[in-house]
Amino acid sequence: MERTFAIIKPDAVKKGVTGQILARIEAAGFRLCGMRMIHMSKAEAEGFYYVHKARPFFGGLTDFMSSGPCVVMCLEAPDAIKKWRDLMGATDPAKAEPGTLRKDFGASIDNNATHGSDAPETAAFELGYFFRGMEL
Numbered sequence: 001m002e003r004t005f006a007i008i009k010p011d012a013v014k015k016g017v018t019g020q021i022l023a024r025i026e027a028a029g030f031r032l033c034g035m036r037m038i039h040m041s042k043a044e045a046e047g048f049y050y051v052h053k054a055r056p057f058f059g060g061l062t063d064f065m066s067s068g069p070c071v072v073m074c075l076e077a078p079d080a081i082k083k084w085r086d087l088m089g090a091t092d093p094a095k096a097e098p099g100t101l102r103k104d105f106g107a108s109i110d111n112n113a114t115h116g117s118d119a120p121e122t123a124a125f126e127l128g129y130f131f132r133g134m135e136l
């Protein structure tokens with residue numbers, strides 16, 4: 001079993017598709033082992049995305065992620081990191097495969113509906129950023 005960290009981003013929550021995304025997560029066979037709705041401050045979003053701090057999109061990304069509530073989750077499944085990235089699809093919804101979450105619910109590379117960890121070390125950092133051990 002593996003655990004990964006996932007976010008339903010502010011654009012998807014605002015559009016009212018949180019329930020549809022959760023249904024797709026459950027239908028895909030993930031176990032939801034932690035979930036919370038939060039509204040990140042700008043500083044919290046900057047801390048979460050610190051690996052991107054030198055990138056030109058960092059300011060816009062952290063403004064967007066602190067613009068409204070999002071849903072943070074811990075998902076468990078065999079090979080959960082890859083399985084969740086496959087379900088999300090490519091970062092840019094325009095390049096995502098049909099049937100993926102970003103294709104179906106994302107509008108642009110900035111407003112792309114969901115986030116997922118890209119490696120075990122990232123998953124450990126990201127889960128620890130939002131959840132205490134006893135919550136999972």
Ligand code: CMP
Pocket residue numbers: 052057061091109110111112114115116
């Ligand atoms: P996410 O998986 O949350 O990780 C970083 C986010 O930055 C990414 O999704 C995109 O929403 C956003 N982003 C904006 N521009 C880019 C870019 N050129 N490359 C990668 N990510 C980008």
